[in-house]
Amino acid sequence: MTQTKDPQVSRRNFMKAAIFTIGGVIGGAIGIPAIPYIIGPALKQGDEGWVRLGAVSKVEVNVPTLFKTTIETQTGWISTDEEFSVYVLTENGQDFTSISNVCTHLGCRVRWIPEREGFFCPCHNGVFAKDGSVVSGPPPRPLNRFESKIEDGILFVKRGS
Amino acid sequence: MLAKLGDWLDERFQWRQVWEAIFLRKIPHVNWFYTLGSATLFVATLQGITGILLTFYYVPDPTHAYDSVVYITTQLPMGWFIRGLHHWGASAMIVLVVAHMLRVFFYGAYKYPREMTWITGVFLLLVVVGFGFTGYLLPWDQKAYWATTVGTKIAGVAPFVGDWILRIARGGPELSAVTLARFFGTHVWVLPASLAALIGVHLYLIIRIGISAVPEKDE
Numbered sequence: 308m309t310q311t312k313d314p315q316v317s318r319r320n321f322m323k324a325a326i327f328t329i330g331g332v333i334g335g336a337i338g339i340p341a342i343p344y345i346i347g348p349a350l351k352q353g354d355e356g357w358v359r360l361g362a363v364s365k366v367e368v369n370v371p372t373l374f375k376t377t378i379e380t381q382t383g384w385i386s387t388d389e390e391f392s393v394y395v396l397t398e399n400g401q402d403f404t405s406i407s408n409v410c411t412h413l414g415c416r417v418r419w420i421p422e423r424e425g426f427f428c429p430c431h432n433g434v435f436a437k438d439g440s441v442v443s444g445p446p447p448r449p450l451n452r453f454e455s456k457i458e459d460g461i462l463f464v465k466r467g468s
Numbered sequence: 469m470l471a472k473l474g475d476w477l478d479e480r481f482q483w484r485q486v487w488e489a490i491f492l493r494k495i496p497h498v499n500w501f502y503t504l505g506s507a508t509l510f511v512a513t514l515q516g517i518t519g520i521l522l523t524f525y526y527v528p529d530p531t532h533a534y535d536s537v538v539y540i541t542t543q544l545p546m547g548w549f550i551r552g553l554h555h556w557g558a559s560a561m562i563v564l565v566v567a568h569m570l571r572v573f574f575y576g577a578y579k580y581p582r583e584m585t586w587i588t589g590v591f592l593l594l595v596v597v598g599f600g601f602t603g604y605l606l607p608w609d610q611k612a613y614w615a616t617t618v619g620t621k622i623a624g625v626a627p628f629v630g631d632w633i634l635r636i637a638r639g640g641p642e643l644s645a646v647t648l649a650r651f652f653g654t655h656v657w658v659l660p661a662s663l664a665a666l667i668g669v670h671l672y673l674i675i676r677i678g679i680s681a682v683p684e685k686d687e
């Protein structure tokens with residue numbers, strides 16, 4: 308056994324430092340990966356991407372037309388099929404506006420009633436005009452719109468925007 | 469300032485004596501085989517931490533168990549690492565407790581006055597094996613399912629009480645959702661509580677009675 312030459316670092320203090328260093332490294336090796344592991348799902352962005360609605364020829368001029376489709380959403384390890392509905396409006400047959408059917412008040416589904424020329428929300432009597440602007444009732448802002456595109460006569464909307 | 473605060477706290481907690489009793493106690497001149505117990509304790513702690521982290525996502529239900537394990541391993545950041553530690557740590561536990569037991573056995577360290585240390589150690593071994601057996605089912609994959617089918621069937625061949633043991637272990641005649649749930653409950657509640665209690669007694673005895681020296685050749 309060799310004696311410590313430097314009297315300032317005793318055997319005991321060296322061991323102490325070594326134990327704390329190794330302990331710190333091991334603690335970090337587990338503690339640091341635990342952080343992304345726990346907060347990972349919280350940082351995940353919502354599903355974005357283009358959702359295929361259907362043939363654009365289905366849309367009549369000046370009448371909001373409902374497109375229904377199902378989209379698969381993945382939450383954790385469970386994937387669910389969700390119904391996704393969008394009203395599409397065109398005034399000239401060239402430019403299409405995709406309007407969400409979710410009421411901006413509390414999230415009920417609004418319905419286009421042709422005879423009364425408006426979107427009606429069944430929950431609190433919110434009424435929206437053809438272009439989604441608020442006519443009456445509690446909704447604080449117009450119906451949301453989706454970014455849309457047309458490829459080969461098929462209409463797509465961008466989800467999560 | 470910090471030293472003053474430490475003194476102030478120690479006057480109230482009286483922890484320094486405890487610290488000294490645990491870490492500054494006199495031990496005989498020993499060799500590296502004497503670290504196997506501490507190594508086991510370290511891995512057991514690691515299993516506890518990684519196990520708690522796994523319960524953040526794992527679901528003990530036949531419809532979701534496997535999917536949640538796949539989610540942990542492939543989707544979560546560092547999930548593969550946490551699960552990997554728990555997976556390999558489980559094997560390390562078995563290896564370490566057996567090696568530790570062999571060291572104690574061949575050095576005759578179980579003799580008077582340390583019989584109770586040995587006996588609590590025997591129960592600790594059983595708890596660790598129980599952890600291995602119940603944990604093996606939880607991923608709910610083919611290997612897990614059939615290993616538990618076989619394992620519970622082995623218990624079933626015990627004379628007279630075998631069928632009862634099999635039914636109690638499975639929660640019915642067949643392996644089912646009930647089996648998975650009770651294995652999970654045992655794995656995360658019953659066994660950890662038993663382990664903690666037994667380790668408490670085991671460590672108390674090691675500190676109170678002390679450890680035995682390496683036996684002489686003619687002993």
